[in-house]
Amino acid sequence: MGTNYYFKKKAINPARIDAIVDELNEEYRALVAKYNEKLQKALSDMGLNDEYEFYEDHTFYSPLERENYGDIHVGKISYGWKPLLQANNHFNSLQTLKDWYEQNKSEYEFIDEYNKPEQFYKFLEEIAKRNSDDTAKKHGYTAADGYDWEYRDFS
Numbered sequence: 001m002g003t004n005y006y007f008k009k010k011a012i013n014p015a016r017i018d019a020i021v022d023e024l025n026e027e028y029r030a031l032v033a034k035y036n037e038k039l040q041k042a043l044s045d046m047g048l049n050d051e052y053e054f055y056e057d058h059t060f061y062s063p064l065e066r067e068n069y070g071d072i073h074v075g076k077i078s079y080g081w082k083p084l085l086q087a088n089n090h091f092n093s094l095q096t097l098k099d100w101y102e103q104n105k106s107e108y109e110f111i112d113e114y115n116k117p118e119q120f121y122k123f124l125e126e127i128a129k130r131n132s133d134d135t136a137k138k139h140g141y142t143a144a145d146g147y148d149w150e151y152r153d154f155s
């Protein structure tokens with residue numbers, strides 16, 4: 001079992017976003033239902049209502065859901081394994097990870113998967129120590145920086 005680490009956007013309030021999206025979804029579904037009702041009547045009047053299929057569930061999801069409300073997965077530390085870091089469009093090497101953190105630390109906090117704040121540079125020390133363990137199993141691809149990275153989603 002391991003622990004995942006994330007950069008979490010400081011100003012995001014997930015409960016408020018969910019409430020807004022839920023409210024707008026209700027309004028949208030009501031509008032779609034009215035539209036479908038009018039369209040079905042018009043098609044029925046023309047004798048064409050059996051030609052079309054109607055979908056009841058028209059739901060939008062928060063665009064932030066994909067990134068867990070703005071959380072950016074940094075990596076995972078598991079006992080007996082080398083650290084696995086998450087490559088993405090923000091960083092894909094230890095240097096670009098450090099650079100991204102320095103440029104964005106005022107907007108993001110570094111947390112573990114239990115939402116507990118962590119020290120980013122202590123995390124770097126820990127992964128350096130674990131990465132030097134030659135008995136640890138490796139996974140992902142090993143980048144030029146000597147660390148294992150993975151582009152696919154994992155946690």
